[in-house]
Amino acid sequence: MDSQVHYLPLTPGLFSILVIIFVVLIILIQLRILRYAYMRLGIGPGAALLVLFGSLIGSYFNIPITILPGHPVRTGEIVDFFGMRYIVPVVTAFPGTVLAVNVGGAVIPTLMSTYLVLRYQLWLKAAIAVVVIAIVIHTMATPVNGVGIAVPVFVPVVVTAILAFLLSREYAAPLAYIGGSMGTLIGADLLNLDKISGLGAPIASIGGAGTFDGIFLTGILAVLLAGIASPPRPRPAW
Structure with missing residues (x-):
C-alpha cells in the first residue's frame, strides 16, 4: 500500500505548467525583478524558491494517517473539475479510503506558516x-467522486491577496501565505472530512489532489499581489 499512496495530484501536463511557472520565477529572481517582492515575505529569494521547490516535489508524497470505512469505487481515472484534471491513482486491494497528509500541500505550508506567525x-x-x-473556501469546496474535496483553483489566490492587504499593508505578504494555505487546508479539507468516505476515493490526501494547485499558486501569486502593493520588507518581531 505504501507505494500506492504516492502519486502526482495533477495530470503530467498540468503539473508541468506549475513547473514552468516555477522555472520562470527562478529566471525573474535571478534578474532581480521579483527579488524585493519575495523579501517582503520576510525570507530571501533562495529560501522562497526552496519552499516552492519543496512543495512541488513534496506533492508526490503522502503520509497515510488512517483508513476510513467504505470501499473505493474509482481507480486509475482522470477527473475534470473547473478546468483542472486530477488523477485518481491506480490501487489494488484497498480496504477503504486511505486518509493521508500531502507533504507539499500540507506539511510544508504548515511549517512555513508557523514560522511566519512566530517571526x-x-x-x-x-x-x-x-x-x-x-469560511469562503468551505462554501465553494465541492466533493468530487474519486478525488475528494476540490476548490476552484484561483479562488484562494484572489481572496487571500485582497484580505491580506485589507488586514495589513506592512504584513500583507506573510498574511497572504498564512491565510491562503491554512485557510484552504481547513476550509476545503479538514471541515469536509465527514464527506470523504462516501466519495469512492481510494486516497483522500489533505493538501493533495483538489487543493494542492490552489495552495501552490497561492504561495506564488497571492504573495506577489500582496507584496507588490505593500511597503518595504516588514519588521520581524524578533
Whole structure:
C-alpha cells in the first residue's frame, strides 16, 4: 500500500505548467525583478524558491494517517473539475479510503506558516485571515467522486491577496501565505472530512489532489499581489 499512496495530484501536463511557472520565477529572481517582492515575505529569494521547490516535489508524497470505512469505487481515472484534471491513482486491494497528509500541500505550508506567525507575531491577524478564508473556501469546496474535496483553483489566490492587504499593508505578504494555505487546508479539507468516505476515493490526501494547485499558486501569486502593493520588507518581531 505504501507505494500506492504516492502519486502526482495533477495530470503530467498540468503539473508541468506549475513547473514552468516555477522555472520562470527562478529566471525573474535571478534578474532581480521579483527579488524585493519575495523579501517582503520576510525570507530571501533562495529560501522562497526552496519552499516552492519543496512543495512541488513534496506533492508526490503522502503520509497515510488512517483508513476510513467504505470501499473505493474509482481507480486509475482522470477527473475534470473547473478546468483542472486530477488523477485518481491506480490501487489494488484497498480496504477503504486511505486518509493521508500531502507533504507539499500540507506539511510544508504548515511549517512555513508557523514560522511566519512566530517571526512577525501575527497571532490575531493571521487567525482572522485563516478563519475568513476558511469560511469562503468551505462554501465553494465541492466533493468530487474519486478525488475528494476540490476548490476552484484561483479562488484562494484572489481572496487571500485582497484580505491580506485589507488586514495589513506592512504584513500583507506573510498574511497572504498564512491565510491562503491554512485557510484552504481547513476550509476545503479538514471541515469536509465527514464527506470523504462516501466519495469512492481510494486516497483522500489533505493538501493533495483538489487543493494542492490552489495552495501552490497561492504561495506564488497571492504573495506577489500582496507584496507588490505593500511597503518595504516588514519588521520581524524578533
